[in-house]
Every structure is written in structure tokens, then in C-alpha cells.
Amino acid sequence: xxxxxxxxxxxxxxxxxxxxxxxxxxxxxxxxxxxxxxxxxxxxxxxxxxxxxxxxxxxxxxxxxxxxxxxxxxxxxxxxxxxxxxxxxxxxxxxxxxxxxxxxxxxxxxxxxx
Amino acid sequence: xxxxxxxxxxxxxxxxxxxxxxxxxxxxxxxxxxxxxxxxxxxxxxxxxxxxxxxxxxxxxxxxxxxxxxxxxxxxxxxxxxxxxxxxxxxxxxxxxxxxxxxxxxxxxxx
Numbered sequence: 502x503x504x505x506x507x508x509x510x511x512x513x514x515x516x517x518x519x520x521x522x523x524x525x526x527x528x529x530x531x532x533x534x535x536x537x538x539x540x541x542x543x544x545x546x547x548x549x550x551x552x553x554x555x556x557x558x559x560x561x562x563x564x565x566x567x568x569x570x571x572x573x574x575x576x577x578x579x580x581x582x583x584x585x586x587x588x589x590x591x592x593x594x595x596x597x598x599x600x601x602x603x604x605x606x607x608x609x610x611x612x613x614x615x
Numbered sequence: 616x617x618x619x620x621x622x623x624x625x626x627x628x629x630x631x632x633x634x635x636x637x638x639x640x641x642x643x644x645x646x647x648x649x650x651x652x653x654x655x656x657x658x659x660x661x662x663x664x665x666x667x668x669x670x671x672x673x674x675x676x677x678x679x680x681x682x683x684x685x686x687x688x689x690x691x692x693x694x695x696x697x698x699x700x701x702x703x704x705x706x707x708x709x710x711x712x713x714x715x716x717x718x719x720x721x722x723x724x725x726x
Contacts, residue, residue, distance in 0.1 A: 505658070534714065536716070542718065542719070543704060543716050543717060543718040543719050544659070544704065544716040546713065546714070546715060546716070549713055557713055592658050592659075594658070594659075594714075602647045602649045602661070602664040602708050602714075603649075603661040603664070604661065604714055605661075606657075606658025606659050606660070607658055608656070608657060608658055609658055
């Protein structure tokens with residue numbers, strides 16, 4: 502596909518379960534970002550990848566959150582022992598290179614923890 | 616910590632009028648300031664950016680103004696159309712990689 506693809510588009514999980522969110526960036530984009538967006542709010546930075554390395558993990562809210570990227574392509578955001586406050590839309594974006602201001606966003610994964 | 620924020624949460628504008636969306640920032644070290652548009656149910660979409668050494672940049676129907684003296688950024692939309700209804704975020708790009716977003720302003724275009 503031509504754009505950033507995220508899956509699943511919606512996920513409902515029980516409190517305490519682990520979830521994995523997937524992001525397929527645009528081919529050739531070296532930079533990849535994860536953001537969290539609560540209802541009616543702005544974008545909260547979670548983590549940034551340059552290639553397969555994550556130079557900035559400062560936004561991860563707790564040690565229950567982790568992310569990896571492989572093959573300078575697909576990234577997975579994992580949330581362990583989910584809590585209700587984790588409910589949000591998780592957005593992934595990619596950009597062609599480090600320093601690019603134009604990031605391309607996916608549609609997001611809407612996570613609901615019940 | 617450093618932050619990017621907005622003055623107005625909601626802006627109602629008559630179709631055909633000009634819109635002005637404002638943003639205040641606190642990080643003077645940002646390299647670029649950027650505006651994104653987010654329509655309902657979609658991810659944000661890049662509109663326009665401005666380098667920190669500029670004070671004005673024009674695009675198609677949009678103009679971004681940067682006032683470094685008062686750390687203020689604005690987006691002007693000319694002849695606002697129904698398709699402009701969305702949430703607009705300002706963002707800053709610091710040290711060449713991390714995009715930090717503000718809280719957003721909802722623009723409602725009235726027919």
C-alpha cells in the first residue's frame with residue numbers, strides 16, 4: 502500500500518491482558534513514531550525509531566509499554582497488563598528521513614480496555 | 616518541560632471567511648514549526664511547515680506566521696470551506712527528529 506497501515510483498527514481487551522499493535526510504515530521511510538491520543542485530546546509522544554533503533558523512549562508512560570522495529574520496517578507496540586487508562590487511539594507515523602517535518606500517519610488503532 | 620499549546624479550543628467560522636488559528640510555544644530551540652489537520656476518524660495530515668529563521672510562509676490558501684519574540688505561531692486559512700472543518704494541531708520539530716504536538720483547535724465551518 503501507499504500509506505501507513507495499522508492493525509487492528511479496533512481492539513477491545515479485558516483489563517490485565519496484553520495487546521500488540523502493529524504498524525507498517527511507508528516503504529523506505531527510516532523514521533517511525535508512535536503517539537497516543539485520548540478522546541478529544543492532543544497527540545502524546547510515546548517513542549521514536551530511526552531505523553531499528555529507538556533513540557528516544559522518553560514518552561513511554563510505564564514499563565508496561567514497549568516497542569520494537571525490525572527490518573527498518575514493521576513496528577510493534579506492546580502493552581502488558583492493560584489498564585483502563587490505556588484506552589485511546591494509538592497512532593503510528595513515518596517520515597522519509599530524520600528531520601523531515603512531514604510525517605505520514607496511519608488511521609490508528611482504537612484500543613478499549615474493559 | 617517544553618510544550619506547545621493553543622489559545623482557543625474551538626473556532627466557529629462562516630464559510631468563505633478567513634480563519635486564524637493560534638498556537639503558543641515555549642521551546643526556543645525548535646528547528647521547525649508545523650501545522651497538521653486531523654479530520655474525524657483519521658490520522659493527522661501535514662499542512663505546512665516553517666523554519667525557525669523565517670517569519671512567514673504561504674501555501675495554497677494557507678499562511679503560517681511565526682513571531683519568535685512572543686513565541687507565537689498562527690495558521691491563516693483563506694476563504695474557509697466546509698472541508699476545512701477539522702482539528703488543527705501545531706507541532707514543533709526539535710533536534711531533527713521528535714515531533715511534539717500541541718493540544719489542538721477544533722474548527723467548525725458554518726454554511
